[in-house]
Structure formats: structure tokens, C-alpha cells
Amino acid sequence: MTTTTIDDAPFIEPSATAPRNYLNDEYGVLSWLLTRDHKRIAVLYAISVTVFFMVGGIIAFMMRLELLTPEGDLFTSDTYNKLFTLHGIVMIFFFLIPAIPAVLGNFILPIMLGAKDLAFPKINLLSWYIYMIGGSFGIYVIITGGVDTGWTFYTPFSTQYSNTHVFAVTLGAFITGFSSILTGLNFLVTIHRMRAPGLTWFRLPLFVWSMYATSVVIMLATPVLAITLVLLMVERTLHVGIFDPALGGDPVLYQHMFWFYSHPAVYIMILPGMAVISECVAAFTRKKIFGYKFVAFSSLAIAFLGFLVWAHHLFVAGISIYSAMVFSFLSMIVAVPSAIKVFNWTATMYRASVSWQTPMLYVLGFIGLFTIGGVTGLFLAALGIDVHVHDSYFVVAHFHYIMVGGTIMAYLAGIHYWWPKITGRMYPEWWARLSALLVFVGFNLTFFPQFLVGYVGMPRRYHAYAPEFQVLNVLSTAGATILAAGYLLPMIYLFWSLKFGRKAGTNPWGAVGLEWATSSPPPKENFHETPVVTWEAYDYPAFLKAMRETQHG
Amino acid sequence: MAHAPDHADHVGHGPAHHRAPIGMYLAVFVALMVFTVLTVAASRVNLHQWNTPIALAIAVIKATLVILWFMHVIHSPRMTWIVVISSFLWLGVLFVLTFSDYLTRGWPIY
Ligand code: HEM
Ligand SMILES: [Cu+2]
Numbered sequence: 267m268t269t270t271t272i273d274d275a276p277f278i279e280p281s282a283t284a285p286r287n288y289l290n291d292e293y294g295v296l297s298w299l300l301t302r303d304h305k306r307i308a309v310l311y312a313i314s315v316t317v318f319f320m321v322g323g324i325i326a327f328m329m330r331l332e333l334l335t336p337e338g339d340l341f342t343s344d345t346y347n348k349l350f351t352l353h354g355i356v357m358i359f360f361f362l363i364p365a366i367p368a369v370l371g372n373f374i375l376p377i378m379l380g381a382k383d384l385a386f387p388k389i390n391l392l393s394w395y396i397y398m399i400g401g402s403f404g405i406y407v408i409i410t411g412g413v414d415t416g417w418t419f420y421t422p423f424s425t426q427y428s429n430t431h432v433f434a435v436t437l438g439a440f441i442t443g444f445s446s447i448l449t450g451l452n453f454l455v456t457i458h459r460m461r462a463p464g465l466t467w468f469r470l471p472l473f474v475w476s477m478y479a480t481s482v483v484i485m486l487a488t489p490v491l492a493i494t495l496v497l498l499m500v501e502r503t504l505h506v507g508i509f510d511p512a513l514g515g516d517p518v519l520y521q522h523m524f525w526f527y528s529h530p531a532v533y534i535m536i537l538p539g540m541a542v543i544s545e546c547v548a549a550f551t552r553k554k555i556f557g558y559k560f561v562a563f564s565s566l567a568i569a570f571l572g573f574l575v576w577a578h579h580l581f582v583a584g585i586s587i588y589s590a591m592v593f594s595f596l597s598m599i600v601a602v603p604s605a606i607k608v609f610n611w612t613a614t615m616y617r618a619s620v621s622w623q624t625p626m627l628y629v630l631g632f633i634g635l636f637t638i639g640g641v642t643g644l645f646l647a648a649l650g651i652d653v654h655v656h657d658s659y660f661v662v663a664h665f666h667y668i669m670v671g672g673t674i675m676a677y678l679a680g681i682h683y684w685w686p687k688i689t690g691r692m693y694p695e696w697w698a699r700l701s702a703l704l705v706f707v708g709f710n711l712t713f714f715p716q717f718l719v720g721y722v723g724m725p726r727r728y729h730a731y732a733p734e735f736q737v738l739n740v741l742s743t744a745g746a747t748i749l750a751a752g753y754l755l756p757m758i759y760l761f762w763s764l765k766f767g768r769k770a771g772t773n774p775w776g777a778v779g780l781e782w783a784t785s786s787p788p789p790k791e792n793f794h795e796t797p798v799v800t801w802e803a804y805d806y807p808a809f810l811k812a813m814r815e816t817q818h819g
Numbered sequence: 820m821a822h823a824p825d826h827a828d829h830v831g832h833g834p835a836h837h838r839a840p841i842g843m844y845l846a847v848f849v850a851l852m853v854f855t856v857l858t859v860a861a862s863r864v865n866l867h868q869w870n871t872p873i874a875l876a877i878a879v880i881k882a883t884l885v886i887l888w889f890m891h892v893i894h895s896p897r898m899t900w901i902v903v904i905s906s907f908l909w910l911g912v913l914f915v916l917t918f919s920d921y922l923t924r925g926w927p928i929y
Contacts, residue, residue: 458898486906486909490913518920519917522917522920526913526917573909573912574912574916576916577916577920580920585920585924586919586920586921586922586923586924586926587928588919588923588926589916589919589920589923592916592919593916
């Protein structure tokens, strides 16, 4: 068995007997279910999104099994339609959108600001309950027979033809939207009003800037999704003509409105990932992020430009060619701020003494994979190429490179980076490195072949395919198996570390930032005294100097 | 934000809220009712292509009343104004870019 050692004395003296923290402050189920502590709510969210991730993952694996062979031998085409629909809905609405903001953001953001909690603790708890209610609709639909429209609920199929649970699942997505709106609202108010004395806007960690941009997008985009889904439900149940041409509606209007939300929503998913990456890059290179202000403002630029590109999902849906040209151009522009971030992270690493702990491995994975995802996004934004590859596996590979290779890698980076803070224990480093490697290899083996098979013409969303595509599909399924192992490992060793992990101490990474100045796990009120900030973000030179002086003095 | 202490560590201590007199609410309420009657009345008259613009104009006036008085925006700090106005700009983005499709579909393709 490992012996537990305490590396470094906590910065802030805990009381002599039992050190109080947010975990042992109160006991019992109700103390969790009725908590208003942002840290406990983050833990509730962590458990719930993990459950949804596993549900979505199991469904994905069932699809990969079906695609081992060209024939549709495992599931009927109808069942397969339900599988990819449920996979998309669960992963996007119930996992990716809440994952980083509601888990890591909830836990870390107030501490980074030196605040005791978010601005509206009760609303924070309410957002979790709303999420759970929306999620229950999802689970209900899965158990009672599914839905087959695709996660995009395109009309007229969703309003007129599909005889599956369209109403229940759109209602679930509608409800869940409010939980993100409440989280976004809470973050915005907290960032504006609850910063510690001395913590000016340009001293904020870049995590906060990115979360701020995410929250703005959530607040402006999610209501449009809500309205769109209500219109869909109204047309489906009451036959009011909104999207149905026979009743004077227009089906493409649905796509406009849906993507006015859902393209910004892809930034709701990636901006929080970028937030985590900025923190980890600084911590593991011990440098100030190169071009801090550029990285900060590129988050806002992404938030703004992300609203101007949605019709790149409609290029072959019959929109005006003139409009398509405008959207094609605007879509290329949105890649610029993303590229700024990638360049600046890389420049930060240049000639730094990088340490290769697990979070940093995930960071490297993120930067490479996000870049591939972004560049293939530019392929898709080019009108002529999109006509060729639209609705093929090329698109599937594109967005998985960003959402799985980007967001999920960033989420894992963040979970490992802040795990000592959240739980007070270290995860086992070598197991974690192994799983990071499995995730990287498994991921690329799963999704790179999909670029190829899509480019040569395999369409998405079919359970059977032409025999010449089989080799690449077998590779993809093999990769998915490795990827699954890579995801299961952390679930096991992180759980193990709760009891057996080495005690973390206040600041195991020697990182700057207010969250590393309070004990691990933090006390219920985060800080015993409100901190006063007199330094810039990531001020490693000064921090390292001060450390040396305290050791000598 | 001139009024807000930048580093307040609790919220809810914003500027003192102007308590609008109850008469103000009643006046706005009556106005909303009048406009509702007007909407119904206008829909009964055939004004050709003007029916829709007029109905929309009345709706905009009503929404403005609600936002300014019922939602207290008129007495709110500048930050609230910024939020309200930028939300409408975003709505403008939705409309303008969507119509960039609908209004140019008929244009010739060379
Ligand atoms: C770097 C800028 C990006 C560009 C230029 C871009 C471009 C595109 C284009 C043109 C399509 C439509 C392809 C088609 O259906 O024919 C597309 C699809 C998609 N992209 Fe991106 N993208 C970018 C970044 C992202 C990001 C950051 C995410 C997610 C976090 C993302 C997620 C998606 C998704 C989910 C779809 C497919 C949705 C569906 O049809 O089911 N993209 N992208
Ligand atoms: Cu898009």
C-alpha cells in the first residue's frame, strides 16, 4: 500500500484538530441535495454528466459494432437511426454543454475570483435540478423507445413524419437549456461583481475570460433554441404552419433558427475547453501566457463571430447562393481567433521548461487535434468542397476532432489538474499517463479513418455501407475500443485515489492562482480571509522568486 | 459602471431602486390594454399589405412599454441598458443574415 505523505504545509492554517473543508463540513444526503455551496453543486454535476457520458458512450459503441461489417446485421435501420440520434442528444445537450462550465467552472471560477460562492447560490442549485429534470426526459425517451430525427430535429421529418418520441425529447432539451442559461447568468454576474479587491479585469486568469465569453454566448443563443423547439412542438401537436410549406411555413427556416443556436453552441462547448488549456499551459510551462490580452480578447471575438456563420450548415439545403458566399467568408474569419489561441499557447511553450504531467499531455493532444478539427472546418466552409463532403463521414470526423479531441481532452486535462484541489488527493501519475496515451491513440484511430472514408464518399447516418469502405470502418471500431479503455481507466483510478491517493497539499503543482492559495479541499467558504490581489495572472517569475525567499528566510 | 463598487463581494447592494408609484404601473397597464384592443380592431379591417406592419408596430410599442417600465429598465444603470440594447442587436443579426438568404433567393445565377 502507498504511504500517505504530506508534501507541503497548507498555506492557510487549518484548525488544529479536524481540518474542516467543504466535504466534511456537513454529512448526509440532504446536505448534498440541498446544498448551496458551488463546490458541492459542481460535484453533483460531475456525477451526473459522467452518467450521461457513459450512456452516450455505450450507444456509440453499439454503433461502432454495427459498422464493423457492411451489412446491417446487428440493428435494423430504424434502430440505428435511434442510436445515432440518442448518442448526439445525450452527448451534446447532457454532457458536452454542461461538462466544463458546470463542473470545473462551478468549482473553480468563484475561487479564482477570491469569492465565497457564485452570485446566486440558490439559482446554481436550481440549475442542477433543471438539468436533472431535462435529463430525465432524455432517459425516459431512451427507455420507452427512442427518437429517430437526428440530434438536429430537422423538419419536416420531426414535425410530420417521425412517429417516435420527438415531443418528449425536444421538451427535455428545452428544459435543459434553462439550466445552462442560469449557469451563464450566474457566471456573468459573479465575474462582474464579486472579484476580490485588486483583481482587475486584466489580472483575471484566462479561464475566467473564456468562461465569460461562454456565458455571453449561452445567454444570447440558448433562448433562440428554446423558441425554435417550442415552435417545433407547436407545429407537431397543433399543426400550426411554421415550417410546413403546405401550411404556409418553410422547412429551411427551422434550419436557420436551429443553427443560429447550434453553431454558437459549438463554441459553448469549445470555449470552456480553451479556458482549461490556458490554465494548464501556464502551470506546466511556468510562464505567463504569451500575448495575454490577445488570448483574452480572442475569446470575446469567438463569441461574437460565432454568431455570424450558422448557415454554413445549410449550404446544400437550398439557401441562396449569394447568402452562402457571405456565410462561407464569415466562417473562414471565425477560424482566426481560434488560431490566435493555438499560436499563443505554442509560443508560451517555446523554450519553456515544460513538465510532462498528465494534464499537460492532454493539453498537447488538445492543441494538435483541435487544430486538425479547425482546419477541416475550413475545408467545410469552402462552398465547393462542402457540396462534395456534406453529410459524409468527413463532417463526422471534423466535429469529433473538435468535440472529442478538443473538449473532452480539455475536460480530462482539467479534471486531472484540479483533482487534487477538488478531492485533496493526487491521482496516480503513471496510470493517468497511460490512459492519456490510450485516449490519444484510440481517438486518432477511431476518427482519422473517418476523414478518409468520408472523403471517398461514405455518407453518415446509415447502418449499412458499400463493402469497399470496410477496412477503414474496422480500423475505426478498433480505435473506439482503445478509446473506451482510455476513458474507463480514469474512472477507476480516480475513484481509487479518493481513498488511496497521496494527500495533495495546498499547491501540488506549484502553480499561481488563487485556487492554489487555499487548502485542498477548500474550506466551505473558500478562504478564511478575503484575499487581496496585487499580482498579474500567471506571474511565475515573481512567484518563484517569492518561493525561494520564503524558503531561505 | 460608475455606480458599482468594482470589488463588491456581495451582490444586491446596487443603486437604490426607484420605487415607481402604483399609478405608473396602472397607466402602463391601461396603455397595454388599449393597444391590445387596437391590435384586434386593426386585424378586422382590410389594410392590404399594411396589416402585418401595423400589427408588428403595435407589438413593438407594447414590448417597449413592458421593458422600460414593468422591467424597470428606464431607471436602471447603464450596464442594464447595454445588455438590453446588445440583445436587440443580436436579434438584428438573426434577422439580417436570415433575410440575406430569403431576399436573395430569386437573384439570377450566372
Ligand atoms: C474553426 C472553425 C470552424 C469552422 C470553419 C467549421 C465549419 C463547419 C462546417 C462548414 C460544417 C458543416 C459541414 C456540413 O454539414 O457539410 C461544420 C459542421 C459541424 N461542426 Fe464545425 N467548424 C468550425 C469549428 C467547430 C467547432 C469549434 C465545433 C464544436 C465544438 C464544431 C462542430 C461542428 C458540428 C457538431 C458540426 C456538424 C453538425 C451536424 O451536422 O450534425 N465545429 N463545421
Ligand atoms: Cu457551425
